[in-house]
């Protein structure tokens with residue numbers, strides 16, 4: 001399943017001198033993402049994997065590109081938790097290299113790093129924060 005982002009911007013006027021702008025992109029409807037699974041959404045520049053980690057009651061987003069063999073597959077990866085800290089992770093469906101859904105660090109002992117994005121759910125819609 002592939003979705004296309006719509007852009008929404010939220011600007012916060014912190015005080016008269018500082019303006020913080022958050023860019024949240026509407027990615028898809030929450031119902032579009034299977035429980036304990038993921039979907040791929042597409043922005044202009046890249047594909048992003050969105051995960052509904054229902055067992056933890058959390059949502060995550062990462063780049064969809066697996067850096068091992070440059071495959072657009074992470075949204076189809078198996079998600080789970082690992083280690084003493086129960087780090088949430090995704091395993092690439094190709095060669096099972098795993099990545100933290102929080103930090104993007106490769107947990108399989110390789111030097112790979114993937115991008116992660118903040119996610120929020122609002123009114124049944126999934127938004128991803130970019131830059």
Ligand code: FES
Pocket residue numbers: 066067068069070071092093094095096097
């Ligand atoms: S392509 Fe993802 S682990 Fe090899």
